Amino acid sequence: MSLDWNDRKADSIALGSEVGKLRKVLLHRPELSLKHLTPGNCQSLLFDDVLRIEQAGKEHDAFQKVLTDNGVEVFLLTKLLAETLNFSNAKSWILDRQINNYRFGETLAMEVRSYLESLDNLTLARHLTGGLTCAEMGANSKSMTLDRMSETDFLIEPIPNHLFTRDTSCWVYGGVSINPMAKNPRKRETVHLRAIYKFHPMFKNAEFLTYMGNEDCNYDNATIEGGDVLVLGRGNVLIGMSERTTPQGVEQLSRALLKTGQARKIIALELPKARSCMHLDTVFTQMDIDCFTYYPDIMHADTDCWELTLGEHEKVETNRVHDGFTHAIARALDVPELRLIPTGGDVFEAEREQWNDANNVLTIEPGVIVTYERNVNTIRNMEEAGIKVLAIPGEELGRGRGGARCMSCPIQRDGI
Structure with a gap:
């Protein structure tokens, strides 16, 4: 495929940049998965807190409305999954990968599968993403596995992190990476996508194109999540190596992007392996062609950085950047220098706002972003820099540790 975005069809599914006009996006409104969250299980399900369900839903609805009011077409994961389940071969394909004898034992596997196949497709989609307990199914098979379970044990565990659609799959120019997730509680997300x-x-x-993740195989240490992938535009991609994205994962995705001609340069950044900056987009996000929000305590001038390009005989060449990641990005974007807008407030306010996703913004067109209204100091800095801020409530959603960018998977966006 060509990197010339002027040649593509107007309605094609493709992502030409991080900041061009956003056309279509995939979201997930959390419902059943939040009902199944408790203080006792949320940590094991990789969710930081127990949310008020109705309020979280209202906040997500407000997020959707801001997008649709600004011309973005919104698709919801549960609805797409239910529509996919309408096809018998698709339903079999999905259940084959989630219900098997090795997971449940033969007797219980037969009962679970029979029950799921009896559900209407919307209810089935909700249980696949939101979980299913023994009591909800009314399980009564003569199974040793079931004998050792209580009524509130999960036959299918909820996936509350489906809320963060950015991570599971990320679109890069003319294709998608269906990402091998780092943690077990999120691996089933890739089956649905x-x-x-x-x-x-x-x-x-x-x-x-599908760059990686569309095979039934063990990707071992090659994990990658979409919060670490920024499509800078003009044939460049920025990827953070974080708590969830490994150098092996970066190499796999970079090789596919470069060999297919979808990218000409990958810039890779080293990040701390810390919960507070789980992904690159929690500390560094693009708001305009030359403008980024960043958290100074993490994004230092001497942050380790590499450039990956395609050399002779289609071999990927890796070269360390010696003059800093901001210069590497500016060169890639062909701008004199970057405008860097720091997280707002004093040292205490900045740390709180970074934790509350102040830097995790969704750009819907150059210089126009969506972010949580609670991060008042960072919003002030952005507005003083000429950025238009569309603020949304996030008192509950923000407790899941993900902002507007985390909660969105753009599937069609203009280039720059």
Whole structure:
């Protein structure tokens, strides 16, 4: 595929940049998964807190409204998954990868599968993403596995982190990476996205590449999550190596991007392996062609940085950057220098606002971003820099440790 975005079809599924006009986006409104969260299980499910369900839903609705009011077409994961399940081959494909004898034992596996196949497709989609307990199914098979379970034990565990659609799959120019997730509680997310991209009519007949993640294999240490991937534009991609994204994962994705001609340069950054900056987009996000929000305590001038390009015989060449990551990005974007807008407030306020996703913003067109209204000091800095801020409530959603960028998977966006 060509990197010339002027040649693509107007309605094609493709992502030309991080800040061009956003056309289509995939979101997930959390419901059943939040109902199944408790103080006793949220940590094991990789969720930081127990949210007020109705309020979180209202806040997500407000997020959707801001997007639709600004011309963005919103698709919801549960609806797409239910529509995918309408196809019998798709339903079999999904259940084959989640219900098996090794997970449940033969007797219980048969009962679980039979129950799931009896559900209407919307209810099935909700349970696949939100979880299913023994009591909800009314399980009564003569199974040793079931005998050792209580009524509130999960036969299918909830996936509350499906809320963060950015991570599971990320679109980069003319294709998608269906990401091998780092943590076990999130690995089933990729089954749902693989199925949607493989069977749903919106994607089945579309022309796009799949860079990685679309195989039934063990990706071992090659993990990557979309919060670490920024599509800078003009054939460049920025990837953070974080708590969840490994150098092996970066190499795998970079090789596919470079060999298919979808990117000409990958810039890789080293990040601390810390919960407070789990992904690159929690400390560094693009708001305009030359403008980024950043958290100074993490994003230092001497942050280790590499450039990956395609050399002779299609070999990926890796070279360390010696003059700093900001210079590498400025060169890639062909701008004199970057405008860097720091997290706002004093040292205490800045740390709190970074924790509350002040730097995790979703750009919907150059210089226009969506962010949580609670981060008043950072919003002030952005507005003083000429950025238009569309603020949304996030008192509950923000407790899940993810902002507007985390909660969105753009599937169509203009280039720059």
